[in-house]
Amino acid sequence: MATLPILVAPDPRLKIKAKPVEVVDETVRKLLDDMLETMYAAPGIGLAAPQVGVAQRILVLDLAREGEPRQPMKIVNPEIVWASDEDTEHNEGCLSVPEHYADVVRPAEVKVRYLDENGASREVHASGLLATCIQHEMDHLEGVLFIDHISALRRNMILRKLLKAKRVSA
Ligand code: NI
Secondary structure, X not given: OOOOXXXXXOOHHHOOOOEOOOOOOHHHHHHHHHHXXXXXXXXXXXXXXXXXXXXXXXXXXXXXXXXXXXOOEEEEEEEEEEEOOOEEEEEEOOOOOOOOOEEEEEEOEEEEEEEOOOOOEEEEEEEHHHHHHHHHHHHHHOOOOHHHXXXXXXXXXXXXXXXXXHHHHO
């Protein structure tokens, strides 16, 4: 396994619509493992393939708390098949938008159908933090960041700060 560089906004590769995976093969399984390692090292609770420069519909999650055993989720080609009418607001962050957080409103519960690392079809009924996190990661597959859900004023302020930080470190 290897850790991969995580893209930081603004970056055109974070705005691409990712393509469905045709076959869940060894290459995809290796990417899933590398993405998990990258996410744990960051550390983060979710990571989507576009964040490591791969425009494919792949994401990983692990919501286990510190000290708990790891609960890695490997998700390929996710689709929301049901969303609750009820919404919830959660303070979100993102490894591609480091050190910035904002409240985002999303459906409180979703049912997501996906392929696991063996290509088998699975379904998860997500609520609470998992529902928020899975929707946040699925947004990445559409080229959408959590800052796209907040006011343009605040988004542009965050992007300007990120750009400035990139120039300083370049
Ligand atoms: Ni993110």
